[in-house]
Each structure stands twice: as structure tokens, then as C-alpha cells.
Amino acid sequence: MARIVQPAGQPAPTNAPNAPDAPASNDAAGQANFDAIIAKDSRVEPKDWMPEAYRRSLVRQISQHAHSEIIGMQPEANWITRAPSLKRKSILMAKVQDEAGHGLYLYSAAETLGTTRDDMMDALVAGKARYSSIFNYPTVTWADMGAIGWMVDGAAICNQVPLCRASYGPYGRAMVRVCKEESFHQRQGFEILLELAHGTPEQKAMAQDAVNRWYAPSLMMFGPPDDDSPNSKQSMAWNIKRFSNDELRSRFVGMLAEQVKVLGLTLPDSEIRFNEDTKKWEYGPLDWEEFKEVLAGRGPCNAQRLERRRSAHEDGAWVREAAAAYHDKQLAKQAAEQKAAA
Amino acid sequence: MSEGTSTEGATAAAGAGAHRWPLWEVFVRSSRGLSHVHAGSLHAPDASMALRNARDLYTRRNEGVSIWVVPSDAIAASDPDSKGAFFESPQGKDYRHATYYTKSEGVKHL
Amino acid sequence: MHGGGASLGDSSASATRITPGFALRPEDIALAAKQGTARPGADVAEYALRLGDDALILAQRLGHWISRAPELEEDVALGNIALDQLGHARSFLTYAGSAWGKSEDDLAYFRREPEFRSAHLFEQPNGDFAATIARQFIAASYQFPLYRELAKSSDPMLAAIAAKAVKEVDYHLDHSTQWVLRLAGGTEESRRRMDAGLKLMWPFVGELFEDDPLTAKVGDAGVVPSSLKEEFDRGTGAVLAEAGLDVSGHPMATGGGRQGRHSEYLGFILAEMQVLAREFPGASW
Numbered sequence: 001m002a003r004i005v006q007p008a009g010q011p012a013p014t015n016a017p018n019a020p021d022a023p024a025s026n027d028a029a030g031q032a033n034f035d036a037i038i039a040k041d042s043r044v045e046p047k048d049w050m051p052e053a054y055r056r057s058l059v060r061q062i063s064q065h066a067h068s069e070i071i072g073m074q075p076e077a078n079w080i081t082r083a084p085s086l087k088r089k090s091i092l093m094a095k096v097q098d099e100a101g102h103g104l105y106l107y108s109a110a111e112t113l114g115t116t117r118d119d120m121m122d123a124l125v126a127g128k129a130r131y132s133s134i135f136n137y138p139t140v141t142w143a144d145m146g147a148i149g150w151m152v153d154g155a156a157i158c159n160q161v162p163l164c165r166a167s168y169g170p171y172g173r174a175m176v177r178v179c180k181e182e183s184f185h186q187r188q189g190f191e192i193l194l195e196l197a198h199g200t201p202e203q204k205a206m207a208q209d210a211v212n213r214w215y216a217p218s219l220m221m222f223g224p225p226d227d228d229s230p231n232s233k234q235s236m237a238w239n240i241k242r243f244s245n246d247e248l249r250s251r252f253v254g255m256l257a258e259q260v261k262v263l264g265l266t267l268p269d270s271e272i273r274f275n276e277d278t279k280k281w282e283y284g285p286l287d288w289e290e291f292k293e294v295l296a297g298r299g300p301c302n303a304q305r306l307e308r309r310r311s312a313h314e315d316g317a318w319v320r321e322a323a324a325a326y327h328d329k330q331l332a333k334q335a336a337e338q339k340a341a342a
Numbered sequence: 343m344s345e346g347t348s349t350e351g352a353t354a355a356a357g358a359g360a361h362r363w364p365l366w367e368v369f370v371r372s373s374r375g376l377s378h379v380h381a382g383s384l385h386a387p388d389a390s391m392a393l394r395n396a397r398d399l400y401t402r403r404n405e406g407v408s409i410w411v412v413p414s415d416a417i418a419a420s421d422p423d424s425k426g427a428f429f430e431s432p433q434g435k436d437y438r439h440a441t442y443y444t445k446s447e448g449v450k451h452l
Numbered sequence: 453m454h455g456g457g458a459s460l461g462d463s464s465a466s467a468t469r470i471t472p473g474f475a476l477r478p479e480d481i482a483l484a485a486k487q488g489t490a491r492p493g494a495d496v497a498e499y500a501l502r503l504g505d506d507a508l509i510l511a512q513r514l515g516h517w518i519s520r521a522p523e524l525e526e527d528v529a530l531g532n533i534a535l536d537q538l539g540h541a542r543s544f545l546t547y548a549g550s551a552w553g554k555s556e557d558d559l560a561y562f563r564r565e566p567e568f569r570s571a572h573l574f575e576q577p578n579g580d581f582a583a584t585i586a587r588q589f590i591a592a593s594y595q596f597p598l599y600r601e602l603a604k605s606s607d608p609m610l611a612a613i614a615a616k617a618v619k620e621v622d623y624h625l626d627h628s629t630q631w632v633l634r635l636a637g638g639t640e641e642s643r644r645r646m647d648a649g650l651k652l653m654w655p656f657v658g659e660l661f662e663d664d665p666l667t668a669k670v671g672d673a674g675v676v677p678s679s680l681k682e683e684f685d686r687g688t689g690a691v692l693a694e695a696g697l698d699v700s701g702h703p704m705a706t707g708g709g710r711q712g713r714h715s716e717y718l719g720f721i722l723a724e725m726q727v728l729a730r731e732f733p734g735a736s737w
Contacts, residue, residue, distance in 0.1 A: 097531030316522025322638025323387035
């Protein structure tokens with residue numbers, strides 16, 4: 001192996017940290033180096049040796065995250081053509097478009113781990129990949145645009161800010177970019193609700209109804225309770241995750257509890273309180289059975305969301321093929337011209 | 343590289359995902375006088391579309407005044423396994439740095 | 453195949469300095485109208501309404517693509533174009549409305565179908581990607597010289613709106629041109645679809661370049677539509693020739709959009725666009 005190598009996503013076998021059965025997996029020096037990086041809270045970069053489980057865990061998490069952005073476009077795209085003012089239409093369009101961008105940043109990060117976007121996309125449309133189950137709920141009123149921005153994006157930001165320091169460099173960097181761009185997402189949602197809450201009685205009722213429906217699902221976005229979250233512990237040990245699901249959830253509830261007062265609305269949970277002893281926010285029980293049902297594909301919109309992604313992907317196949325074919329023809333033409341000139 | 347390059351991949355793949363677009367790395371100059379900095383990557387069928395996609399994806403908020411795109415597999419990178427040997431030499435050669443020269447400290451305009 | 457690829461496909465923080473930039477926004481136009489520093493006469497307002505409606509209906513159509521495009525990169529590209537068009541629409545409508553004490557939203561949401569002034573081209577359904585590209589190619593080939601000339605308008609506000617819009621539409625023209633070439637020169641299927649898309653959209657070219665009493669009345673404030681036709685023909689002709697596409701046989705449809713006689717599609721577009729706003733008249737969002 002030359003000292004200078006092609007930095008391929010799938011390098012040659014002799015130097016194949018990406019390959020599942022690569023001999024390098026047993027590389028004690030690689031492991032020691034990796035452990036040292038984690039211990040120093042430094043960053044793992046794509047060409048570094050890393051334990052296969054770390055790689056798999058990252059691919060799982062980053063691709064799920066990317067899928068969530070892409071599927072997450074749909075519930076909001078649902079209202080682009082009906083947005084009630086042109087300003088709101090611009091904002092919503094920009095936001096949904098940003099989500100496509102965020103999906104792309106994240107797929108890019110996952111690709112550095114040796115998995116192609118096509119493979120991830122294929123897994124998604126085949127129904128083999130997961131994404132945030134909250135996007136399987138329908139957006140039935142305009143106020144849902146507000147509730148999604150305020151609560152769903154709010155929860156996402158709580159989750160994502162610590163991920164900017166994830167031990168895997170490309171993931172952290174993608175999250176930095178995502179977080180910068182998301183800063184307007186939550187605010188625009190809050191302002192939609194604020195406007196509605198101070199509007200006509202019907203508008204206010206619409207806002208309250210949306211908050212009621214999105215509250216519990218947004219809390220469940222942080223994942224199962226800590227004692228039922230199989231991947232969390234390892235993820236934290238690897239410095240991918242920085243805080244536990246319950247810790248982030250509790251923090252988030254605290255933010256909502258304060259912000260909802262500004263809206264003049266209420267949260268559908270009478271048990272929210274700040275525990276002075278633990279210094280943590282507490283909340284009523286969540287319906288984890290429903291969460292599991294939706295995650296398992298039995299939510300109100302699972303089939304619809306997947307079908308839409310599948311059809312967009314398949315309907316676009318001829319376009320992707322055409323562009324690739326055009327490029328090939330151009331290359332062939334250039335080669336012929338060069339040959340003729342020589 | 344035994345797996346073939348992405349450009350070959352674009353024509354060689356079969357099935358539903360045939361003609362996959364290769365990966366490009368995007369470098370953005372945020373303002374005049376600064377270097378292009380790696381911003382991310384994207385997929386595109388060719389260089390001119392890659393530039394346009396990069397413009398749409400990486401400069402939606404005035405992030406740049408100039409963009410480079412490079413096919414990912416055209417970039418050669420140093421071997422991570424040789425990290426020690428490759429980057430060891432400059433270590434300890436602190437006489438390359440102004441801070442090494444302490445006796446002249448305090449002398450003006452030096 | 454696992455495409456090769458430098459494993460640095462990530463986003464680096466240092467290249468993401470973001471700023472809102474400086475440009476004329478609809479809010480600025482509304483403010484100028486309120487302060488009385490820029491208010492169009494009735495004819496200029498009518499003229500601006502046409503431009504605004506074209507852009508609004510096109511934005512409404514393009515907005516539908518977001519989350520449905522052939523590739524994620526194209527979701528972002530079409531989204532940018534839709535946002536540009538919506539921005540132009542908001543500027544033109546805000547300015548037009550200031551003549552009648554109406555806001556952009558009054559005009560977008562509370563006019564009836566015959567009161568719209570959009571040309572039929574912009575109302576045509578998205579169809580497949582090739583049909584959308586055909587519509588985009590025609591629209592941008594028309595809007596680019598239009599806005600370039602309008603940037604010299606004797607009406608300073610129209611000139612300012614057009615000066616911003618022309619740069620954006622320049623890119624739209626480039627985007628659609630790239631795709632016309634690729635679809636025409638790609639596969640057999642893409643060529644067939646590109647051809648079919650042009651067949652669907654080309655009949656609506658004629659209406660764009662028809663002069664009428666209003667375009668005469670606005671004089672130097674506007675652009676005479678027929679004066680743009682030669683450049684349109686030359687520009688589209690060159691691209692179509694390179695692509696090996698022929699549109700010479702396509703008949704021209706009777707328009708009528710400028711007089712409020714629309715395609716069958718506009719009613720549905722408005723029904724969808726206006727439904728919520730009309731459910732709560734007078735509400736603030």
C-alpha cells in the first residue's frame with residue numbers, strides 16, 4: 001500500500017476499515033488510537049480506524065436522522081399551496097426546502113462511513129429504514145405548521161445542539177450547519193401560534209388544538225425512557241450522544257412550560273412541575289405503546305409518507321438516468337474530438 | 343481502488359437505482375480575500391450541474407462568492423495509518439517559529 | 453458499486469457564515485407606498501398586477517414540487533426558483549395594490565378568477581419533470597429579457613423590482629436550459645418526454661408577446677411584449693437547435709389571461725391557494 005491512497009468511501013481491502021470483516025477490525029493499534037481519541041474528547045475522522053459497532057451505530061443514527069428530514073418535508077409541504085398569506089407561504093417554502101438541504105448534509109456525513117446515499121434511500125423506500133415517528137402524524141390544520149415549528153423543531157434543536165459536539169467529525173459539522181439554519185424554524189412556528197392565539201376565537205382554538213395534538217409526540221421524539229433505550233448507553237460512551245433521552249426531554253418540557261405562557265395557550269399535561277430537589281422538570285406519563293405502534297408502521301400516515309417518497313424516487317429515475325446518459329455522451333464526444341485533433 | 347469510481351458507477355449499475363450520480367466535494371469562498379473552504383458534498387451528473395446544485399445547496403444564505411466542485415474520487419488524501427510518520431517531522435522543529443527566539447524579545451519592530 | 457469518494461463529504465462550520473443580505477423586499481415597497489414615496493398610477497398598477505400574477509401562479513405551481521422532485525438536489529433547486537418567483541410576485545402585487553389601498557394578500561387571496569391577469573402558460577399543470585422544465589424554459593426565456601428591459605422603466609419602483617428579479621431569472625434560464633439539453637440528449641425516454649413537454653407548453657408562448665391597449669398606455673414604464681419576441685425566438689431557438697428539438701409545428705393557443713379569461717386550471721389553483729384565507733376573512737396570520 002502506497003503511503004498516499006485514494007480516499008475512497010470504500011478503500012482497497014488491505015486498508016479497508018469500512019469492510020465489515022476487515023482484518024483491521026482486530027487492529028489493536030487502531031482500537032488504542034480510537035480509544036485515545038474518545039478519551040481526549042477529540043474527533044474521529046472518516047479515514048480513522050473505528051470499531052465496526054461504532055461505524056454501524058453512526059450509520060444507523062445519521063441515516064435515520066437524514067430520513068427524518070426528508071420524510072419530515074411532507075407534513076409541512078402539505079400546506080405550502082394553502083398557506084394563508086404570501087409571507088407565510090415564503091417562509092414555509094424556505095423551511096421545507098431547508099429540510100431537503102439538511103437531509104443532504106446528513107446523507108453526506110453518512111456517506112463518509114462507506115454507505116452510499118442510494119443504499120440509504122433504497123432502504124428507506126423499501127420500508128427497511130426508520131425515521132422519526134412524529135412525521136407519521138397528519139397536519140390537519142394551519143396551526144399544525146406552528147406547532148411543528150415550535151415543538152417538533154424545538155425538540156429537534158434540543159437534540160441537535162449537543163450533537164454538534166458528536167465524536168464523529170462529519171456528523172458534528174453537519175449538525176453545526178443544520179443548527180444554524182434551524183434557528184429560524186422554531187421561531188417562525190412560535191410566531192404562527194402567537195398570531196393565531198391572538199387572533200379570532202376560532203384561530204385561538206385551532207392553535208390550542210394543534211398544541212394538544214403535537215405535545216406528546218414531540219416529547220417522545222427524544223426516544224424511549226432511559227431504562228428502555230438500548231443504544232443510548234453505548235452512544236454516550238462513544239461521545240456521540242452527550243445527554244440522556246430523559247434529561248433532554250425534561251429540559252425541553254421546562255422550555256415549553258415557560259414559552260406556552262407567552263402564547264397564552266396551555267399544555268395538555270396537568271402534571272408538569274419543576275422538582276426543586278432534583279432540579280428537573282417532571283411531566284405526566286407518555287403513551288409509549290402508541291409510540292411503538294407508530295414506530296412499527298401502524299401510525300396514521302406511515303404508508304402515505306413512504307409511498308410519497310417511493311413514488312418521487314421512482315418517478316425521478318428516468319431523469320437521473322437521462323442526466324447520467326447525457327454526461328456519458330458528452331465524455332464520448334470529447335474523447336472523439338480529442339482523438340480527431342491528435 | 344477495486345470498487346471502481348463513481349463515474350463508472352453512474353453507468354455500470356443495474357436495477358432500480360441505475361445511473362446513480364457521482365459524489366462531488368464542494369468548496370466555498372465566503373468572501374473575497376479568503377480561501378475556499380470545504381463546505382460539504384453532493385451528488386450531480388456532471389461538473390456543471392454539480393456547480394449549480396452547490397450554489398443552491400450551500401449558498402442559500404449568502405455564504406459564498408465563489409464555488410469549486412471536485413469529483414470526490416479525484417482527491418488524494420494522506421494515509422491515516424501513516425499519520426505518525428507523515429506528520430512527525432515538523433514536531434520539535436520549533437526554531438521554525440518566532441517564539442523560539444527569546445533573547446530578542448522586547449526589541450521593537452523585530 | 454460503491455462510488456469512490458473522498459471521505460470528506462461533510463459540512464464544515466467555517467464555510468457557513470450566513471447573512472440576510474441587502475435587497476428590495478415586499479415590506480420595503482409596502483412601507484414606501486404607505487409613506488407616499490412610491491405609488492403607481494392605475495395603468496402601472498394594472499401592469500404590475502400582470503407581472504405579479506404570472507409569478508404568483510408559477511410559484512404556486514413550483515411549490516408543489518418540493519418533496520416530489522427527481523432528486524433531493526432538485527428539490528432544493530426548484531424550491532429556490534419557486535421562492536424567487538414568489539418574491540417577485542409579492543413585490544409586484546404589493547406595489548400594484550398600493551394604488552387601490554390593497555395588500556399583496558388582498559390581491560392574492562380575495563380576487564376571483566376573472567380578476568386575475570396571469571397568462572395561461574403559468575397556469576399549466578406541472579406534469580412530469582420534462583413538462584415543468586418546458587414551462588420553466590419558456591417562462592425564463594420570456595421573463596429574462598422582460599425584466600432586463602423593465603429595469604430601465606421610467607417607474608423607479610418597477611425598475612427596482614425588475615433589477616433584482618432579472619438576476620434571479622437569469623439563473624432560472626440557465627437551470628432550465630441545462631435540463632432541456634440533458635433531457636433531450638439523455639435517454640430515448642427522456643427525449644420523448646422533453647418533446648412531449650414542449651408540445652404541451654409551446655402553444656402558450658404566443659400570449660406572452662401580445663400587445664394590447666394597456667401595454668401601450670403604460671409607455672416607458674412598461675415593456676412592449678412584442679418587442680421581446682425576437683430575442684425569445686433567438687434564445688430558445690439556439691438551445692432547441694443544440695438539443696435537436698423542433699417546436700415549429702406546434703400551434704399557438706388563444707390566450708385571454710390578461711383580460712381575465714383563463715385556463716380551466718386556474719379555478720382549481722385558486723381554490724387551493726385561497727381556501728384557508730377565505731375561511732377566515734379579515735384574520736391575521
